[in-house]
Amino acid sequence: MKDRREFLIKLGIGCGAAAVCTQAGASLRSLVPNVSYDPPTTVKLGAPNDFPQGMKFLPDERLFIFREGFTFHAVSAVCTHLGCTVRAEALSQPETKTVGGQPLKLTHQFSCPCHGSRYHGDGTNYAGPAPRPLAWYRLSIASDDGQLVADLAEPVDHTFRLTIA
Amino acid sequence: MANEEEIVPTEAPGVHKRRFWSFRPQSDRQAGDAIVANFILHWFPAKALKDSLSWNYSMWLGTISTALLGLLIVSGLPLMFLHIPSVERAYASVKDIEYVVTFGSWLRSVHRLSAHLMVAAVFLHLVRVFLTGAYKNGVGRGQRREWNWVIGVGMLLVTLFLSFTGYLLPWDQLAYWAITVGTNIASSVPVIGERVRELLLGGRVIDQPTLIRFYALHIVVLPGLLGVLFAYHMWRIRKDGGLARADRVAAQKRTEVPTVKTKTYTLLGIARGTSPNLRAYSVEPSDVSVNSIPDLTRRICIVMMGTIAVIAALAAVVRSPLEEPANPLVTPNPAKAPWYFLWLQELVTDTTIKIGGFTINGAFVGGVLLPGLLVGVLVLWPWLDKSPASATGTWLPRSRRRQNAVFLIICALVLVLTFIGTFCRGPYWHLFWPWQPWPQLPTRI
Numbered sequence: 001m002k003d004r005r006e007f008l009i010k011l012g013i014g015c016g017a018a019a020v021c022t023q024a025g026a027s028l029r030s031l032v033p034n035v036s037y038d039p040p041t042t043v044k045l046g047a048p049n050d051f052p053q054g055m056k057f058l059p060d061e062r063l064f065i066f067r068e069g070f071t072f073h074a075v076s077a078v079c080t081h082l083g084c085t086v087r088a089e090a091l092s093q094p095e096t097k098t099v100g101g102q103p104l105k106l107t108h109q110f111s112c113p114c115h116g117s118r119y120h121g122d123g124t125n126y127a128g129p130a131p132r133p134l135a136w137y138r139l140s141i142a143s144d145d146g147q148l149v150a151d152l153a154e155p156v157d158h159t160f161r162l163t164i165a
Numbered sequence: 166m167a168n169e170e171e172i173v174p175t176e177a178p179g180v181h182k183r184r185f186w187s188f189r190p191q192s193d194r195q196a197g198d199a200i201v202a203n204f205i206l207h208w209f210p211a212k213a214l215k216d217s218l219s220w221n222y223s224m225w226l227g228t229i230s231t232a233l234l235g236l237l238i239v240s241g242l243p244l245m246f247l248h249i250p251s252v253e254r255a256y257a258s259v260k261d262i263e264y265v266v267t268f269g270s271w272l273r274s275v276h277r278l279s280a281h282l283m284v285a286a287v288f289l290h291l292v293r294v295f296l297t298g299a300y301k302n303g304v305g306r307g308q309r310r311e312w313n314w315v316i317g318v319g320m321l322l323v324t325l326f327l328s329f330t331g332y333l334l335p336w337d338q339l340a341y342w343a344i345t346v347g348t349n350i351a352s353s354v355p356v357i358g359e360r361v362r363e364l365l366l367g368g369r370v371i372d373q374p375t376l377i378r379f380y381a382l383h384i385v386v387l388p389g390l391l392g393v394l395f396a397y398h399m400w401r402i403r404k405d406g407g408l409a410r411a412d413r414v415a416a417q418k419r420t421e422v423p424t425v426k427t428k429t430y431t432l433l434g435i436a437r438g439t440s441p442n443l444r445a446y447s448v449e450p451s452d453v454s455v456n457s458i459p460d461l462t463r464r465i466c467i468v469m470m471g472t473i474a475v476i477a478a479l480a481a482v483v484r485s486p487l488e489e490p491a492n493p494l495v496t497p498n499p500a501k502a503p504w505y506f507l508w509l510q511e512l513v514t515d516t517t518i519k520i521g522g523f524t525i526n527g528a529f530v531g532g533v534l535l536p537g538l539l540v541g542v543l544v545l546w547p548w549l550d551k552s553p554a555s556a557t558g559t560w561l562p563r564s565r566r567r568q569n570a571v572f573l574i575i576c577a578l579v580l581v582l583t584f585i586g587t588f589c590r591g592p593y594w595h596l597f598w599p600w601q602p603w604p605q606l607p608t609r610i
Contacts, residue, residue, distance in 0.1 A: 031364060031378075038369050059494035082513065082528050083349040084342060085496040087593075113498035114346060115514040115527075116594030128594075129517040129527035 041153035048072065048141070048148045048164055054107055057088060063137065063150060064088060068105055072162045074150050075123045076135040077110075084114035086134070097122065100159030110134065122158060136160055188458065196456035206462065208399055210407065212454045213461040217408040222297070222560070225468045226290035231395070232472035233283040238388065240276040248334060250380040252373050255336035256490045263487055274480035280328050282476070284505045287324050291317060295572050298565055300547045302405075303412025303557035310409065311547030313401040316394055318543050323391045325505070330383035332503060336376060341491035342500045344371050344379075350513065350532035371493070409558030414453055416555070498592045507586025508579045509536065514594060539575075 043061055045051075051067045058065060062077040062085055077085050088108045095106050099122045106121030118127040123134030135155040139162040142149045148162075186203040190196035197211035216222065247266060249258040262269040294300055300314035329347065333340040344366075352362035367374025406412065455461075488497070502510050512531030517524065542549075556562040561569055588599040597603060 031367070033363070033368055033374070036368060037372070062494075081517070081526065082346045082353075082532075084345060084500060085494070087496075087498065111593045113496050113593055114342070114500045115510065118593075129514050129531075131517050131524040131526040 042149060042151050044142055044145075045148040045150055047146065051148070055088060059085075061150060061152065063152075064108075064110075065139075065148070065150075066107075070164050072139050072148065072164070073160060074137045074139050076137060076152075076155075078135070079112040079114065079117055079130060080125065080132040080134065081112065081115055081117050081128070081130045084112050086110040086112045086117070086119065091121070095121075100157065102159070102161065133158075188462075190456065190458055193456060196458050199458045206457070208403065209457050209461060210403065211457055213457045214407065214411050214414055214454050216414050216453065217410045218455070218461060218464055219410070222410050222558075223408060224289075224293055225464070226286055226293055228465060228468045229472050230283055230286040230290055232469040233279045233286060233476070234391070234395070235469070236279040236473060236476055237276060237283065240272050240279065241384075243272055244276055245384060250334065250376055252336060252376055252491070255334060255376060259335040259337075259487060263485065270484060271480050274483055274485050275476055276331075277485045278476055278479055278483060280331055281503075281505070284324060284328055287321050288505075291321055292572075292576060295546075296569055297409065297558060297560050298550075298552065298556045298562065299409035299558060301409065301550065301552070301554065301557040303409060303554050304416050305406040305412060308405045309401070310405045313398060313405065314547050315544050316398050316401065318540065320391060320394050320398065322540065323387055323394065327383060327387045327391065328503070328505070330379045330387065333376070333379045334383060335487055336491045337488040338491060338495075338497050338500075339488045339503075341371065341493065342496055343502055344375060346500075346502070346510075346513075350528050353526050353528035354533055355529075411558070412554075413558040499590055499594055501586070501590070504583060504587050508582035511582040511586045512536070 045058060045061070045063075045065065048067075048070075051065055051072070053067055053069075056065045056067075057063075057077065064075045064077055066073050066075065077088075079086050088110055090108055091106065096103050097106055097120075098104070104122055108121045110119040110121075110123070111117070112128065112130070116128045117125060117130035119125050119130065119134055123136060125131070125133055136158055138151040138154045138156045138160065140149045140151070141147070141162075141164060181202050187195055187199045190199045200206050200209055200211045244262065247258060247262050247269065249255055259273075262273050264270070266272075294314065294317065300310050302308040302310050329343070333344055348362045348365050348371075351365060352358040354361065363369060365375070365378065366372075367378050402408065406415075501507065509532065512535055513527045514531070515527065516531035516535065517527035518530060519525075550565075550568060552562070552565045552568070556564045585596075589596055591597040591601075591603040
């Protein structure tokens with residue numbers, strides 16, 4: 001008799017707790033978004049020939065586009081430490097460095113205003129708390145209108161170059 | 166009809182005959198009744214120890230924190246009617262509060278100054294409790310003061326999170342980049358980090374879902390949580406036998422005079438019959454204790470009204486800053502958190518660790534591991550502290566000298582880092598002397 005009473009009390013408490021937890025879980029789950037309204041990660045940047053020789057900063061995409069002749073590459077402006085936008089400083093003397101087996105003319109270096117991370121022109125971190133080099137993103141040419149396209153969801157290694165004919 | 170008229174109400178227990186309660190009791194009995202029958206004061210003891218009321222012992226920092234919390238709620242209400250939690254309109258609405266609304270800038274300043282001072286007051290309260298060993302159990306059997314310490318650490322964290330969510334609401338540059346840095350610290354946690362960030366932001370980028378989430382947290386969730394914790398915190402103080410100071414008084418009294426068997430103070434208020442029906446030790450003989458009304462309530466009034474006066478006057482002089490509207494395209498240089506988070510900003514700057522080819526982001530070490538460790542040690546400290554019970558409720562006792570020193574050194578380190586972050590960091594987070602001018606840099610690229 002006593003066992004049954006205790007069992008039923010525990011069963012009641014257990015059921016109540018399970019019900020409350022499930023409903024709390026459901027409420028929390030509702031806060032995890034199912035649909036993303038984020039801006040697309042593949043963005044058209046404009047006609048390649050509109051880009052100047054050297055560097056152009058695109059604030060909306062937080063991206064540096066480098067052009068040397070007809071060769072392009074894109075370096076992210078998002079600091080790898082805590083995500084602030086790094087600023088470019090022009091070097092007084094451009095220097096050439098072998099990056100990914102190919103020579104690359106470095107015209108700038110980058111500094112982060114939030115915690116003082118510093119990067120070489122190819123995105124390699126050399127001072128401050130940044131744990132990784134800046135990301136490089138894949139560039140391509142849009143098949144419909146020939147614009148330069150950056151894929152912000154696809155980091156590439158530092159050998160990547162886009163050369164247009 | 167005639168029968169009904171004959172019924173005369175008799176004296177009944179539990180019926181309070183006046184509409185309100187007495188603030189000017191004429192006897193001990195009335196004084197006890199004035200506490201117990203008082204809707205606002207019933208959670209106070211009817212009698213308070215003189216030593217517990219001392220200015221020097223507690224410095225009334227908890228009461229100051231409570232007064233500031235009250236001010237925050239009261240000043241937050243009108244601001245709630247004026248602020249529009251939308252990314253398009255939040256900045257303009259705060260600008261209106263600052264420049265258009267009559268007394269708006271004063272209200273905002275009251276809210277902001279109270280928030281800043283509350284962080285300081287709650288922190289100092291924690292320091293006081295540590296240095297007086299007030300989380301320790303003294304002479305009373307069944308005391309659980311350590312749990313109230315844990316609740317208190319929780320309330321400090323809620324206070325910090327409240328202020329964090331609060332300074333996001335104007336949606337200016339400070340807000341935008343604080344969310345960027347804050348949520349990236351969350352995402353530096355291995356495995357779950359990215360999902361935590363997404364849950365906080367309501368997406369993968371900072372936008373309207375982010376603002377409304379932090380708004381709901383700031384307006385409802387966190388104040389509610391703080392209210393519940395506050396109520397439990399106060400209840401526990403009573404149930405642990407009052408301030409830790411009381412244990413000292415009790416310990417001294419027991420050695421000096423034989424214990425007097427008498428009724429407990431709570432029964433003074435409750436027992437309305439002819440005689441009290443329970444006997445217990447009293448730690449509040451009349452030579453060390455006073456009636457809570459008026460002695461306790463007078464001091465509470467002085468502290469609370471003093472706090473209100475100071476804030477109200479300061480708010481008339483100190484204006485609240487408002488940075489440029491949130492601009493995802495430009496990170497301010499330097500981008501600084503509010504002063505009480507600058508020690509954390511220093512930590513995440515200085516703690517990126519390289520072991521061989523392996524790098525651990527300072528965001529994780531300085532933003533998660535170290536603060537987590539600090540909070541963990543704080544929470545566990547009452548169980549690690551092996552000092553004698555006699556070190557309870559007294560400032561800087563000899564037996565706790567070493568741990569007090571270590572605690573003060575950690576506090577000093579936090580303050581030094583805060584100082585460096587506030588006064589010695591300039592553009593690109595370079596070190597400057599406080600008096601050294603910063604180089605002029607272009608604000609835009």
